[in-house]
Amino acid sequence: MVQQKRSQWASNLGFILAAAGSAVGLGNIWKFPGKVGAGGGGAFLLCYVVIVALIGFPIMLAELSVGRRTQKNMVGAFRSLNPKWAFAGKIGLVTLFVIMSYYSVVGGWVLKYIWVYLTGGDFGTGATVYQDYFTDFITDPGEPLLWGLVFLVMTIFVVVKGVSKGIEKVSKVLMPCLFLLLVGICIRAVTLPGASEGLKFMFTVKMEDFNGDTWVMALGQAFFSLSVGMGILVTYGSYVPKEENLVKSAAWICVLDTGVAFLAALAIIPVVFVTLGADGLGMGGGFAFMALPEVFAGFAGGKIFGLVFFLLLFLAALTSAISILESCVAFLTEEFHMSRLKASILLAVPMSLLSAGYSLSQSEARGINLPWFDFTNGFQMLPMNAVMEKFTDNLMIPVGALCFCLFVGWSWKTTQAVREIENDGAKPFPLRGLWSVMMKYIAPVVIILILFFTIGKGEGLS
Template sequence: MNSKPNSTISDKTERFSSRGFILAAIGSSVGLGNMWKFPYITGENGGAAFFLLFIICLILIGLPVLVAELAIGRSGRGSAASSYSKAGGPKAFRLFGLMQVLAPFLILSFYFIIAGWTLHYAVLSFSGELYSNTDFEGQFSALTSGYMPLVWQVVVIMVTAVVVLKGISGGIEKFNKVLIPALVVLLIVLMIRAVTLPGAGEGISFFLNPDFSKLSAESALVALGHAFFSLSLGMGIMLTFGAYMDKRQSLGSASVAIGVGDLIYAFIAGLIVFPTIASFGIAPDAGPSLVFMALPAAFSAMPLGSFFGGLFFVLLAFAALTSTVSLLEVPVSYVMERLRLARTKAVILVSVLVFLVSLPSLLSFGLVEGLTKMGGKSFFDWLDFIASNILLPLGGLATTVFVGYFWKNAAEAAGLKARWFKVWLFMMRFIAPILVLLVLLHASGVISLQ
């Protein structure tokens, strides 16, 4: 790896291999969102019908925007902040590029905390300590309102930083080549255990037999928003990864592979969570508490529950780490480009800054009253709201408008066949911007369709 300071990513010789890029991109997309968020929003929106809606949103909107972000990144060969202008766009889009650097930085500040929880729960489960007290809500509250998450957070930050400072091919690519196969093995083991539990059929039916009467316009926007989130769109990751792509790699084929990987992961996650909770009488719409409060109750009553529970939280931890590595690379690449720092110095600087910004979130779970209640949300919740509900949709909207109306080199950069390019450009001009704007207005609370 070239360790000399450089002003642009394009100066570097680092590149993903074709397979390495796809694994890294899948690793970014199969984070906690699909294993934690996807099951509970699916449960809240009717199960199989919502999953089908999610697939439609991912194919019709998610994949075209994914192609766009990768094309912009590969064309510009810069950080997320400079990709639009380096690809030949107006300088005004630098602001949207900067927002796509800020978004992963803010997401990391609370994502590191959640990743730490998963490691803590894995240790508690394997040791059996998690199941010595059946007050799982109380256990989770005690954890989040104490200082132990700080220790685990530091562990996650250090692991992530070590991977990223080793670079693209030697760090991120190698890391995902190990963790993605490990994730697949864990997913299959846990799925087999879940679908063979007594009473699991009800959960399988809920997940696979659609009831379209439970869908609403609200469900459509939730599905579209999750399609964006699960593909890591609007947060600078795919812009940054695109800068490290080989010019000969097909964007269309790579995007389809990433989308298929994302869907398979979500599908298996559903076949783990819903049969498990059905087997033990847990409501599928348990919400965000599903993973850390409801599922431990199921594992506690399951034969070899401490072992399978431990595997489940290791799975969550692995999924979280594949995402934190991708998220950290975005601000690191920006600092390398903007401040002309070597990778090691950039990684250390960004990691320390993220840690400092994360402290108020860590303290907002009851440790500091002023951070717990800030206009109806905790500091943790506000960061999540700003990053996930405002910055991400704005980033996606900027991409669609840029490609649809400002990018003269879109055809050459995308490398799509003429027929597919016309379809893609139509989506970027007339369909995607409207839908992404609706997601932004809905997610930010401006409109409600209930």
């Protein structure tokens, strides 16, 4: 049988935008500004940049090198280099499957809010109208599932089209749109009366904020944001032609991802300070859906501002969802020789069932409780949605990242990875010695510390 030629990115720009789209997700725009607030502003930003440069970039580069060397999906990549390590690819596969199941639900929430703003932006009346609207919506037994299904179908539509004609083509349109919308929001935000207080908070560095909690929070945000430890970049790296410079590509992906996160903070923090004060950043998971609509309603053109923000959130969610689903589809198409459409449908059915459990668990009356353990609270019964998030954030992502570092550092060996990164000397990598030390020693120790924190204190990465 003649082996089918593997799909490749048509251009390096397309690859960088697609990979950056994978990294730029809900966490950059929804969670990052809140983390900046909780971490004291400037101190968190500095911690985040250091971690992206010293931990995130090396792991990202390693994942891309494994993908390009093997030209296989995440499970096949590990198996081809060392069959005993195939389990590491399966960890990533399970992680992505669960993440996609609840990511599509949250993507559906974003679509719902876009629809609300398109149809007039009427959230009702009352002192707690925005909180009540969001709570009533997510606890409804049917509507969130329908919106989530629409989001999943949109993701499938892109993935079925393939690498260059689907993912790359869409990323070349969506990512520039995302940047333009974000810059537009930034300009409006920083020109609001009183926005200087938010900017001052964001860029003021206080030494007392450089504490363990800030560093761990920045570590978790960087891991979740950059898509490391899940196998996505192994899959995307497998589509990269040999002549491309992996070091420059990984650097650009990190810069774009971090840039979007910083712009999101610049767009949101001044606005929140103007209307709600510093406490407005601490609303947790409902921040984007409760605090920001209230903020937008408080100034002229707020409905347009709200629509643009949720369009921005949708673009970020969709580009990340595409990469998650693509990694799962690549496994099925390569390992079981099925079409992209068949693989997508086969995944969509169980994902939808998990999505239903996640969505219904937003309501205590209809939710499913599952057991969970951490060293602070011991065994406890938690709603299914909380267990799904803890399973991926607290356990699977750091375990997957740790396995990857140990594999590259001690099984495949960093010398082999460097050969791939440098394309056998054609693309010299001056920092290969430092990179090897980071992969073999520093990154594994940092990830183990994260695991102790997440399992010990029961707090998640995202």
